[in-house]
Amino acid sequence: MENNEAHEIKFTLNFKTVTVIAKAQMRLIDLIRENFDLTGTKEGCGIGECGACTIVFDGVAVNACLVLAGQVNNKEILTIEGLSELEIGMVLQKCFVEEGAVQCGYCTPGMLMSAYALLMHNPSPSKEDIRLALSGNLCRCTGYIPIINAVNKATRVLSNKI
Numbered sequence: 813m814e815n816n817e818a819h820e821i822k823f824t825l826n827f828k829t830v831t832v833i834a835k836a837q838m839r840l841i842d843l844i845r846e847n848f849d850l851t852g853t854k855e856g857c858g859i860g861e862c863g864a865c866t867i868v869f870d871g872v873a874v875n876a877c878l879v880l881a882g883q884v885n886n887k888e889i890l891t892i893e894g895l896s897e898l899e900i901g902m903v904l905q906k907c908f909v910e911e912g913a914v915q916c917g918y919c920t921p922g923m924l925m926s927a928y929a930l931l932m933h934n935p936s937p938s939k940e941d942i943r944l945a946l947s948g949n950l951c952r953c954t955g956y957i958p959i960i961n962a963v964n965k966a967t968r969v970l971s972n973k974i
Contacts, residue, residue, distance in 0.1 A: 823884045826894025836882030841865045843881045852892035852921045863949030866922035867891050873929035892921035895928055904966045911962035915953035922949050927963045
């Protein structure tokens with residue numbers, strides 16, 4: 813794909829196959845927000861340091877500000893809007909509220925996406941596993957303890973449903 817021209821890009825976004833015409837060098841965060849009006853993915857730093865724009869790309873939590881539109885062709889993308897359609901997403905969100913892990917809310921979508929990616933690969937994480945999985949997400953409000961407790965609680969709730 814040449815970078816200066818718009819191309820057809822086809823991928824799965826929140827369980828639906830979508831096609832869009834976009835420049836290959838457009839950032840995924842911009843594509844998601846501007847072309848699909850999915851504004852739950854937040855831009856914080858724009859350089860991959862804060863984790864506010866975390867999405868799940870083919871099963872891995874990544875910063876959408878560091879992924880180019882051309883890289884998502886024939887891939888699967890899950891955003892916070894899609895996460896809310898899943899039982900695990902609903903459990904995570906409920907536990908975040910119950911544990912006081914949501915304050916200003918700016919980092920919350922990215923935190924939830926990182927937590928989801930962790931639980932998909934490790935359904936029984938230790939608190940250290942949770943800390944490591946969330947280490948790419950910055951929060952200025954909660955002090956992280958409520959967030960770690962919320963993910964830990966979600967792990968327990970989900971394991972009781974098996």
